[in-house]
Amino acid sequence: MYSNKKNILQLVALLQQAGIDHIVLSPGSRNAPLIHTFAGHPYFTCFTVVDERSAAFFALGMIQKLQRPVAICCTSGTALLNYGSGVAEAFYQQLPLLVISADRPQAWIGQMDGQTLPQPGIFRTLVKKLVQLPEIHTEEEEWLCNRLINEALIELTRHGNGPVHINIPLDEPLFEFTAETIPEIRRIHYYPSQTPAPACTEQFKTDWQRYAKKIVIVGQASFPAATRELLRRIAQQADCVVLAEHTGNLPYPEVIGNFDALLYTLPAEEKKRFAPELVITLGGHIVSKRIKQLLRGNLPQAHWHIGEKGDIPDLFRALTCIAEGDPAPLLQAICRPEPQPGSSAFYRLWREHSDALAAKAAQIRERGFPFSDLSVTSYFMEALPEGAVLQLANSSPVRNAQLFPLKPGVEVYCNRGASGIDGSMSTAAGYASIHNGPVYLLIGDLSYLYDLNILYNGTIPDNLRIVLLYNNGGEIFRALPGLNRSDKLERYVCQAADVRESRLPFPGKRLFPDDGAERIRQTIREMEAPDAPCKYVAVITAGADNSDVLRNFYHQLKDSTI
Numbered sequence: 173m174y175s176n177k178k179n180i181l182q183l184v185a186l187l188q189q190a191g192i193d194h195i196v197l198s199p200g201s202r203n204a205p206l207i208h209t210f211a212g213h214p215y216f217t218c219f220t221v222v223d224e225r226s227a228a229f230f231a232l233g234m235i236q237k238l239q240r241p242v243a244i245c246c247t248s249g250t251a252l253l254n255y256g257s258g259v260a261e262a263f264y265q266q267l268p269l270l271v272i273s274a275d276r277p278q279a280w281i282g283q284m285d286g287q288t289l290p291q292p293g294i295f296r297t298l299v300k301k302l303v304q305l306p307e308i309h310t311e312e313e314e315w316l317c318n319r320l321i322n323e324a325l326i327e328l329t330r331h332g333n334g335p336v337h338i339n340i341p342l343d344e345p346l347f348e349f350t351a352e353t354i355p356e357i358r359r360i361h362y363y364p365s366q367t368p369a370p371a372c373t374e375q376f377k378t379d380w381q382r383y384a385k386k387i388v389i390v391g392q393a394s395f396p397a398a399t400r401e402l403l404r405r406i407a408q409q410a411d412c413v414v415l416a417e418h419t420g421n422l423p424y425p426e427v428i429g430n431f432d433a434l435l436y437t438l439p440a441e442e443k444k445r446f447a448p449e450l451v452i453t454l455g456g457h458i459v460s461k462r463i464k465q466l467l468r469g470n471l472p473q474a475h476w477h478i479g480e481k482g483d484i485p486d487l488f489r490a491l492t493c494i495a496e497g498d499p500a501p502l503l504q505a506i507c508r509p510e511p512q513p514g515s516s517a518f519y520r521l522w523r524e525h526s527d528a529l530a531a532k533a534a535q536i537r538e539r540g541f542p543f544s545d546l547s548v549t550s551y552f553m554e555a556l557p558e559g560a561v562l563q564l565a566n567s568s569p570v571r572n573a574q575l576f577p578l579k580p581g582v583e584v585y586c587n588r589g590a591s592g593i594d595g596s597m598s599t600a601a602g603y604a605s606i607h608n609g610p611v612y613l614l615i616g617d618l619s620y621l622y623d624l625n626i627l628y629n630g631t632i633p634d635n636l637r638i639v640l641l642y643n644n645g646g647e648i649f650r651a652l653p654g655l656n657r658s659d660k661l662e663r664y665v666c667q668a669a670d671v672r673e674s675r676l677p678f679p680g681k682r683l684f685p686d687d688g689a690e691r692i693r694q695t696i697r698e699m700e701a702p703d704a705p706c707k708y709v710a711v712i713t714a715g716a717d718n719s720d721v722l723r724n725f726y727h728q729l730k731d732s733t734i
Contacts, residue, residue, distance in 0.1 A: 174213070176348045183272070196234075210245065320338075389416070404422070478499040545713050555697045561582075680709055
């Protein structure tokens with residue numbers, strides 16, 4: 173029988189899967205559940221060393237001989253401090269020492285309770301990684317615990333060996349040993365860039381062939397032309413679905429870009445049919461919340477993330493493999509020399525719905541929108557020349573731009589790393605300062621005001637074009653269900669200050685609803701000329717029913733009579 177603490181059971185299960193079978197135990201009451209579970213499991217070889225300082229060095233000797241990780245386990249309080257010398261030696265010898273410390277509940281740290289001290293971060297720069305496991309009471313805490321343990325075990329040998337610290341606060345009762353088995357726990361496999369190619373590639377191909385329902389999601393990226401072509405060829409194979417937003421810079425007809433709107437139009441009972449068995453992600457952040465909700469609610473059986481840095485973004489709570497390095501070799505492994513006739517049923521499902529939705533959206537756009545942020549965005553996207561560079565500010569601009577098709581060769585950039593609204597104009601100016609052609613920026617008023625100083629420091633390049641949507645505050649907040657009913661919305665959420673149009677500092681032309689749609693459209697068109705007479709345009713959409721126009725557009729997409 174084992175401890176009934178779920179975080180301990182997860183840790184033990186993952187240590188077994190990772191092949192860490194030697195454990196050096198130092199006695200204590202707070203770590204007794206760990207001791208009982210390790211010592212009672214036939215997989216582990218346990219040693220007892222009472223003095224924690226000796227225990228740490230004892231484990232180092234074992235690592236030197238075994239050439240693989242060894243774990244040490246202690247109770248709470250000053251016991252952990254005694255590991256310090258051994259941890260320092262492991263760090264400088266680059267030995268994969270796994271430190272497991274039991275801890276008191278965080279509520280009692282610093283409250284004059286016995287054997288309590290702030291254990292997280294106690295080794296500071298002498299460990300490669302610290303994780304603190306939650307006590308598991310919810311499904312989210314269970315996922316978090318699993319992810320943290322996986323991250324810690326990967327870090328033991330990732331980019332060189334070294335010590336890692338896992339801290340485990342444990343609440344009473346401690347001594348309930350009622351679990352009969354160790355659970356099956358998800359392990360995240362890590363393939364470093366120096367892994368022999370066949371080991372990673374063969375597993376990747378095996379997973380690819382095993383599943384019929386496959387989705388490749390490309391986040392924010394600007395891949396080399398050869399990698400983009402590989403992704404296009406994979407999409408042409410029609411045995412998987414390739415999804416990418418504008419920020420993925422894959423403007424190919426074979427790649428599905430309207431997936432967020434597509435998922436909006438589906439009845440709840442239909443969405444499960446669109447969920448894959450295998451997901452492959454590459455690139456950076458994804459804007460769409462709906463694809464995240466689909467995959468978190470219908471967990472894929474496998475999720476590979478391919479990234480240059482080998483990060484561990486468990487975005488859908490289903491990550492199974494990390495492949496570090498250039499994605500091209502793995503993409504080449506699943507890319508057929510020539511597309512084969514026929515397509516998978518899963519691909520046809522997505523393709524048919526995407527094409528039908530695109531046709532419906534084109535009809536709606538052809539009829540035109542009432543004056544609003546959306547109508548101005550449509551003029552802006554329509555005016556962009558082929559091969560243009562498009563910079564998008566966060567919040568509404570990046571989301572609304574996704575509702576309109578891109579012309580061939582348009583490169584799209586947006587600060588989606590942290591997704592803040594600050595710095596968008598400065599980023600566009602920096603790009604334009606070393607770019608030979610025009611750079612176009614679509615930005616909202618709060619983003620503009622955050623970054624206003626860049627216009628007045630004398631370094632704004634002549635090739636920067638700005639369209640400012642002045643809607644009198646954070647328009648996206650007015651569209652959020654629940655928040656849009658708050659009587660504090662306008663004063664405290666949408667507007668951080670009184671930024672009335674008359675006070676707006678803007679070194680360009682201002683257009684108002686009374687100017688009419690055609691003049692607004694023509695002014696934006698004129699911006700594309702190399703010698704454009706007007707480089708900055710602010711369109712005042714304050715007072716327009718922006719949120720209603722956007723909601724109505726989505727409702728029309730769902731309307732089966734159109």
